[in-house]
Amino acid sequence: MKILSAAQMSWVDQQTMKDQEVSSLDLMERAATTVFDEIKQLYPRLAQYTFYIFCGKGNNGGDGLVLARLLDQQQAQVNVYLVDATDYSTANLANQKRLSAHLIQKISPDTQVHIPAGAIVLDCLFGYGLKRPLAEEWRSLITGINCCTGPIYAIDMPSGLLSDGPTAAEAPVIQADVVYTFQSPKLGLLMPGNSRWAKAFRVLDIGLSRSALEQVDTIFHYIDLALLGPFYRKRSKFDHKGTFGHCLIIGGSRGKMGAVQLALKAALRSGCGLASAYIPSCGYTSIQTAVPEAMVISDPEEEMITQFPDTRTFQSIGVGIGMGTAQYTIDAFKVFIMQGLDTALVLDADALNILAQDRDLWQFVPKGSILTPHPKELSRILGTWQNDFEKLEKVKAFAEEYQLYILIKGANSAIVTPDGTVYFNSTGNVGMATGGSGDILTGILTALLGQGYSSQETLIMGVYLHGRAADIAVQTLGVYSLLPSDIISHLPAAFLELEKQS
Ligand SMILES: NC(=O)C1=CN([C@@H]2O[C@H](COP(=O)(O)OP(=O)(O)OC[C@H]3O[C@@H](n4cnc5c(N)ncnc54)[C@H](O)[C@@H]3O)[C@@H](O)[C@H]2O)[C@@H](O)CC1
């Protein structure tokens, strides 16, 4: 799914009116009705609820006015607070007239509101039309709304949050529990720094012109199952273990051997033909026992890796998890990386930490390799950033300079390719915030790369399935109790969904 900017949304909006011969008013009715359907599903007995609907002067406010009419028709208690203006949009004005006047109360940006307990707030002050951060005069209204005890649903965007650029931490912005955004996710909804304003969002299909959506050119994409379908490979009857690659996980140190176990199990659940590990010798028995399907080569040293194996017979190599940064390991890793390998690697954890200490090493990392840093590892590599948008630019520049694929891990993990394309993940949940989740991802990615998927395909598919397995798992286990190993045990269900869709 494409992620569109405000300007692109506006263009698609205009094209839709032409292509489908509908008016702005029709489109607004359609958009607001999709939100109304969602709200009705959440609160089937609408007549028992009170809604506080805050409307601006543009089309986002127009959506709010339509919603107010639809809710009023279902006997919900409706209170509309409309910002007083002289320049309402045409569709906004038309919808004011279609609503009983006694429901509307005019307010100004500095009005202080008090929302009673139990009321539901619909935020329709500003959508993608917000051009710059809201001025100070809006603070009292926004703060009043944010102080409500009930849920806040934002229409299209939380008001005050910019769709395409950074919003200052201290800016007045609505803190939405759920954002119902139209047709395409907006960048502002995906950035971790904006999470207190957009706690969750849902993309609602409002039937905008397919051909217009296809024509829009963007570097930003949102990963869904449809994106994986075209490159997912079905297996044939005569395939054998040699077809699916021999993957190697290099990592582990005394006390951190579990990382390698998790990665191996995840690799085996992700379809590799053969899986091997290279580890310090203290882990030999535990790995052989815990993962009988895997083969183990051990370093002469007990506690840490002091030399790297000959990797020429492996189709893919994942390096760094649980590996530690003992000087012997650092020295051995440097020799390994400086030999000039011709296979793309999956580099995580301590492999990244070692590389981060010596910028001269990056030139030796094979082109097309995959880096999977979490935020701390990323800052060790790139230094600091002012906001998520600047972080993304820094990652893009680095990915291009060294021709690498970089995954910025977290909620809505972002894949950045060497040509500057960015894919945001749509799966995953906070239950994954437990040590070990990343080791599993390394296993999945190494297995997919070894099966011949390109680095880009590996990342799109691996990151999606990793999160999807966790999403399936939390349906029965919940976010508090989810263990990284539960992600592995639910990988089959995630793969089955993909198999069915393809
Ligand atoms: N295809 C679509 O995308 C559709 C969009 N619709 C709605 O229309 C919205 C966009 O409508 P508009 O373009 O009218 O924009 P908005 O309603 O988001 O806001 C625009 C108004 O806010 C003012 N404004 C912008 N920045 C400001 C600031 N910093 N301080 C004070 N005022 C500011 C503008 O001058 C303008 O009057 C979408 O977010 C969505 O809710 C739907 O009604 C129909 C379908």
Ligand SMILES: Nc1ncnc2c1ncn2[C@@H]1O[C@H](COP(=O)(O)OP(=O)(O)O)[C@@H](O)[C@H]1O
């Ligand atoms: N709140 C969250 N929502 C979605 N995914 C998450 C969340 N927190 C963590 N994850 C995912 O879990 C994994 C954690 O990786 P990482 O921090 O490297 O863990 P570790 O190294 O301890 O195994 C990443 O893939 C990340 O995207």
Ligand SMILES: [K+]
């Ligand atoms: K809004």
